[in-house]
Amino acid sequence: MTSTRKVALATAGGLAVLVLLAAGWFLVLEPRLNPSLADTLGHGDYSLVATDGSTFTEDTLTGTPSAVFFGFAHCPEVCPTTLGDVAEWQAILAEDSEQLRVFFVTVDPERDTPEMLGDYVSWVPGVTGVSGSRSEIDKAIRAFRVYAQKVPLKDGGYTMDHSAYVLLFDRRGRFEQAITYQEDFDRAMGKIRQLITG
Amino acid sequence: MNYITFTLTALIGLGCLAAASHADTKLEQPQATADTSTMITPPVSQDSVVTLGALELTAPFARATLPNQPVAGGFLTITNTGDSDDTLVAVRSDAASRMEVHEMAMDGDVMKMRELEQGLPIPAGETVILKPGGFHIMFMDLAGPMAEGDSTEVTLVFANAGEVTLTMPIVARDGAGPGGHADHDTEGE
Numbered sequence: 361m362t363s364t365r366k367v368a369l370a371t372a373g374g375l376a377v378l379v380l381l382a383a384g385w386f387l388v389l390e391p392r393l394n395p396s397l398a399d400t401l402g403h404g405d406y407s408l409v410a411t412d413g414s415t416f417t418e419d420t421l422t423g424t425p426s427a428v429f430f431g432f433a434h435c436p437e438v439c440p441t442t443l444g445d446v447a448e449w450q451a452i453l454a455e456d457s458e459q460l461r462v463f464f465v466t467v468d469p470e471r472d473t474p475e476m477l478g479d480y481v482s483w484v485p486g487v488t489g490v491s492g493s494r495s496e497i498d499k500a501i502r503a504f505r506v507y508a509q510k511v512p513l514k515d516g517g518y519t520m521d522h523s524a525y526v527l528l529f530d531r532r533g534r535f536e537q538a539i540t541y542q543e544d545f546d547r548a549m550g551k552i553r554q555l556i557t558g
Numbered sequence: 559m560n561y562i563t564f565t566l567t568a569l570i571g572l573g574c575l576a577a578a579s580h581a582d583t584k585l586e587q588p589q590a591t592a593d594t595s596t597m598i599t600p601p602v603s604q605d606s607v608v609t610l611g612a613l614e615l616t617a618p619f620a621r622a623t624l625p626n627q628p629v630a631g632g633f634l635t636i637t638n639t640g641d642s643d644d645t646l647v648a649v650r651s652d653a654a655s656r657m658e659v660h661e662m663a664m665d666g667d668v669m670k671m672r673e674l675e676q677g678l679p680i681p682a683g684e685t686v687i688l689k690p691g692g693f694h695i696m697f698m699d700l701a702g703p704m705a706e707g708d709s710t711e712v713t714l715v716f717a718n719a720g721e722v723t724l725t726m727p728i729v730a731r732d733g734a735g736p737g738g739h740a741d742h743d744t745e746g747e
Contacts, residue, residue, distance in 0.1 A: 435629070436660075436662075437662055437669070441690070514673055517698070519671050521669060522669055538667075
């Protein structure tokens with residue numbers, strides 16, 4: 361065997377080992393170490409207070425399909441509009457005697473106490489407000505991978521930048537898909553029907 | 559020798575396939591589709607025009623608030639018929655102890671709201687529309703709930719034209735009932 365051949369063989373051998381390792385990593389190990397978004401979204405050790413007096417944890421998401429939206433009461437536009445959308449969805453679903461379970465989780469727990477949040481969402485059927493301590497809300501924000509950022513205002517006070525989509529979870533508590541802000545009504549209804557019947 | 563080469567090539571090929579198929583099956587994050595084409599403009603009478611110098615103010619409205627909603631948005635259309643630029647610098651109303659001029663924008667799926675610290679420019683010859691999903695007057699620390707059918711007096715202060723008070727009717731929220739979504743679809747901007 362020539363030395364060139366030896367080098368070629370060694371190189372090929374090294375490559376083969378690398379390829380085997382890569383295949384093993386991508387096909388076997390990595391999916392286990394890094395489960396898909398659908399399996400992990402919404403999961404975490406947060407413990408929050410729902411406006412119906414119950415405790416909201418990751419286990420709350422299982423059993424019944426649900427929609428989760430993060431917002432806050434000092435929100436002039438997106439949150440009232442989204443709640444209005446939810447009211448429309450519920451009205452359509454009610455024609456078939458169905459209802460979507462919706463959680464409105466505040467990103468502003470300092471101002472949105474469970475009491476005030478309860479009134480805030482009370483006018484929309486099927487919506488439960490969720491608040492809690494700042495640290496537990498922050499855990500939930502991370503668990504649901506939403507964006508929420510406090511923005512100070514010039515003369516004091518603050519507003520919040522936040523993700524404006526509605527996250528849909530199936531009855532096993534797995535993330536199915538999101539409804540984006542002001543998504544086409546029929547498309548949103550299609551997603552909700554798929555969630556409820558799926 | 560050929561056999562070894564063949565095996566290695568096959569292995570490398572398999573590895574690449576595995577990596578590629580893995581990449582394909584990765585779940586996507588919720589898609590960012592900031593669709594501003596469906597923003598709503600409620601039907602409001604365009605009849606009355608409030609004139610302040612070269613400025614024409616039309617179609618003012620505010621949205622009714624939700625229970626415990628401590629803020630509200632006010633909207634109107636401002637046309638500058640003059641030759642010089644102006645700026646909306648301040649807003650006052652008895653309905654709220656604090657008012658600001660804001661811009662809302664969707665950054666992907668994230669709603670961002672910013673105070674316009676330098677005011678809202680109203681360039682000469684142009685029309686600026688304050689509407690849901692964009693520029694708005696923000697009522698903060700509301701004195702009380704804003705109810706549909708009511709109205710509120712709002713004073714707008716401009717850098718050059720001075721100030722003017724107009725009546726802002728309070729209209730229903732969109733989507734307050736079935737059928738309301740029809741408005742979203744017919745809206746074309």
